Amino acid sequence: MRRYIGIMVGNGVFKGIPAGRTSFENLSFYDEAGEKYEVTPCYFRFEDINPGEEMVEAYVKRGGAYLLQSVPKPVVIHNRIFTGKRSERRKIRKLKEEGIVFFNENNRYKKFRINDILAKEHKLRPHLPQTMMASEDNVKMMMEMHRELILKPNNGSLGSGIVKLTRDDEKQWEITYRDKKTLIKERFSSGWPPLLKQLSSRNLVIIQEMIPLARSKGRVFDLRVSVQKNEKGEWQVSGIVGKVAKKDWFLTNAARGGRCHTLTELLKELPHLQEKKVTAEIEMLSLSAARQLEKSLPHLADLGFDIGITNEGFPMIIECNCRELRYSFRNAGLDEEWKQTHFTPIGYARFLLDSGR
Ligand SMILES: Nc1ncnc2c1ncn2[C@@H]1O[C@H](COP(=O)(O)OP(=O)(O)OP(=O)(O)O)[C@@H](O)[C@H]1O
Ligand SMILES: [Mg+2]
Structure with a gap:
């Protein structure tokens, strides 16, 4: 029997599972990753898991369909919801006392706090806007x-x-x-x-x-960098995608009309920069930043950095999201990277299971 991996999802995603409408979550990628890592993902809400209970009502993919089943409480859980309230924290603490491991347990941090932790590392400072x-x-x-x-x-x-x-x-x-x-x-x-x-x-x-961001057709852009723990328990960059602001606007967020493009496409317009070098520097910076954040924040495993580059290709950290929704990769047509962002956490979950933590 394969072991279960818990994926804790929000109400909206949970309700949509039978009809296959799961918003920003692509469950089929998790299930495919389950095949690769020989574990069975099961999907449930925070309210479905309780201290002292042995079983959880969860959706599991069986023969092509998602069935709601009673499964043994998973020992490793990938948190995909925000859990900030005191009562929620208390419940998580009890579950942890039972030996359950959550990764991305806390995923809502204030921007100033993140910046402060990063600034403690000297070599990151030149990459942080004041x-x-x-x-x-x-x-x-x-x-x-x-x-x-x-x-x-x-x-x-x-x-x-x-x-x-x-x-x-x-x-x-x-x-x-x-x-x-x-x-x-x-x-x-x-x-x-x-x-x-x-x-x-x-x-x-x-x-x-304000960072003087590089431009594409006159529009500023920055990058979303997915940095995740992998099946070896090590940080890796799972994907980089560009977000271009609307004309004459200064925000690249999709919610503010930003459009996603591959870094390759964007760098074609900056021919004085070498893609390999720029990518390597972005990756190095993101990995160092993840390692720095991990020193102060409990059990991080899945981060989404917003990183800007200047016209000279110098990378600057704008912010770090501790719950990456990953849809920028899909929007840019980066299907492999989009899939990778779902595979890596399942690999990490398997690593946690095996290391008996
Ligand atoms: N210092 C900066 N210099 C240049 N552009 C910036 C800077 N800070 C933010 N921006 C622009 O504004 C966008 C949104 O800012 P930021 O990512 O910090 O917050 P947010 O996305 O609104 O926060 P959250 O992801 O937590 O909801 C960035 O993607 C970038 O386009
Ligand atoms: Mg942002």
Whole structure:
């Protein structure tokens, strides 16, 4: 009998399993990976697994269809949901006391915290845009030091609530943001616009120096880099994909109209750069960053870095997501990489099973 690997999914994904509508999750890749690593993935929600109970009601693929079955509680679980609430933490703690291993157990970290952990490693510092909490004093200080700044919610936002500040040659500032569908640009010099006052009044926003991102057909782009633990228990880069912003916009998020392209395609427009060298540097940086984060954050195994490159090909870390949705790879037509991002965690789960941890 093959051993079970748990994939903990959200309600929406769970409900869609019988009809094969599982949003950003591609279960067939996990099942294929199960064949390769000789384990059986089973899919359940957080509420389906309980301390003290031996079995879990989970979907398992049997002869081409997903059947809801009672299966022995898996010892290794790949977490694909956000579990932040205190009651959820408590339950996870109890499950861990029973010997269950979760990877990506916590996957929601504040941007400032991630940046702070990364900045502790000297060799990463040149690759980090200067970042501060956006208090009024810090915003003033950053405005002294940089011409272009970005303010972002410290908690994830899929690109929403982000504001850009730009200084022109006459020391006039301009604030740019979107209010629903409307693009707003406001010029100011001494008196701050109400939005800027508001953003710097509560401790919820970070301010970061704007990285001069490389462009494709005049549009800025950055990269999503999937960094995962593999079947040897080691970090690997499972894929790199480019995200190009809409024309005249500064956010590359798919939710803000960004489009996904392969790095190869994007680098064709930057012929002074060598793809091999750029890719190797991005990979090296992402792996070092993953190793650094792992020193401070418990059981990371599946990360999605946003990495920008300058026109000279120098890689800069924009942020790190601890739950990668992986759909950028599909959107760019990188099917092999998309599949790889599902295979690697199953390989890692097998590694954990074998190492008896
Ligand atoms: N310092 C920066 N310099 C240049 N562009 C930036 C910078 N910070 C953010 N951006 C642009 O804004 C986008 C969104 O920013 P970021 O990835 O930090 O937050 P987010 O995606 O909204 O957060 P989350 O993924 O947690 O929801 C980036 O993909 C990039 O296009
Ligand atoms: Mg992002």
